[in-house]
Amino acid sequence: MAVCAHCQKPLTISIEPDSEDEDGNDDVPMGEEPETLPDDVHLSCGDHFHWECLLEAYEYSKCPACNRSIVAASSSSSSTEERIIVDLNNEGGLQQGIDIAPILREESYLRAYPEERKCRAFLEFCSEGDHRAIAELVKSCGEEVTADDEDGEVMTEAVGGPSKSADEVLRYQDPIGDMSSGLHAAVANGHREVAWLLLLLASEYPEMSFPALVYQEAGTLGVMREYQTGKVDIRSLKDAHGRTAEDVARGAGVIWQGWVGTGRLAMPNGAPRSNGRSGVATTLRG
Known part of the structure; x- marks a missing residue:
């Protein structure tokens, strides 16, 4: 059975049972086991990762485990964006041929720049x-x-x-x-x-x-x-x-129609940068 190439653990995630029912009772039934769901990102190189493990170890264009390229050629001749095609198995079921490159780029960027x-x-x-x-x-x-x-x-x-x-x-x-x-x-x-x-x-x-x-x-x-x-x-x-x-x-x-050429979506040619107002904020009330 495949395991995560990063942490070497089974490709599942455990969801703890909700401790609060509709009546607000904090008691959790004795012996109730956490729910186990699949958590498997299968890369084109053959390696498998948990989603969080892939984000933690992610190196753009290469598998963090085997160092092989995981970039697929663009499906459009006019597009220069690289794709990373995977089979994703999680709580939503098995999804094959998913491009996760945009998600990986954004997640990696936000980990470096959380203020954004x-x-x-x-x-x-x-x-x-x-x-x-x-x-x-x-x-x-x-x-x-x-x-x-x-x-x-x-x-x-x-x-x-x-x-x-x-x-x-x-x-x-x-x-x-x-x-x-x-x-x-x-x-x-x-x-x-x-x-x-x-x-x-x-x-x-x-x-x-x-x-x-x-x-x-x-x-x-x-x-x-x-x-x-x-x-x-x-x-x-x-x-x-x-x-x-x-x-x-x-x-x-x-x-x-009716917006183009009116100055709504682009600065009018020669328009001044300032509207010359006194600086008082305008409160928007109906």
Whole structure:
């Protein structure tokens, strides 16, 4: 029977039984055994790993055990991204031929730069069109929680660990992808509500040009537009291919009809960097 090439243990994971039932009883039935589930990542070289063991020992493009290449050729002649194809067997069942390269790249990156977890979550929310989650994430930037450590001492730490400021999150560009911003991601996936929210929070797009419903929704979400003088306008950000969000919109179909060429998704030619406002924050209330 195959074992993990990293820890030499069976390719399973034990799930402890829930100690709290619906009545809030903390008693666990005597003799109840932990549930055992498969946890097997089968690489193309033939070696098997637990998922966490693979992440811990991961060396890009090579198996951590035998040092053989685990990179597969791209399935598209126009794509330069390398793939890592595996058979994955876990609580979701057996999945064959899964490309885990994007997940490995992101997990490895976050282990090296944990302070960017909120930034990565922000990009995911932009891609998914979850403008409410974006608002909650932005509001949580800089928050602190108080708790007791193992010795009973009170400690204060940032929510979710080390984090970027709200301004940094809103203007984040994907360093392990193609340097896309949240606005690029929203446009590529056809999410207008997210685009409006990002323009409101991270651009100098004129306030009078926003639909009233945008302000009403922002007020409901509890976010506000701070003055933007001296800050990077999200419309000016370009990806690794030199494209603005407007360039992406041109190839995204009719959903962005009426947006291209209006200054919503790219800086107007010759537009000033500052809107000249006095610096007073505008509270967004319906």
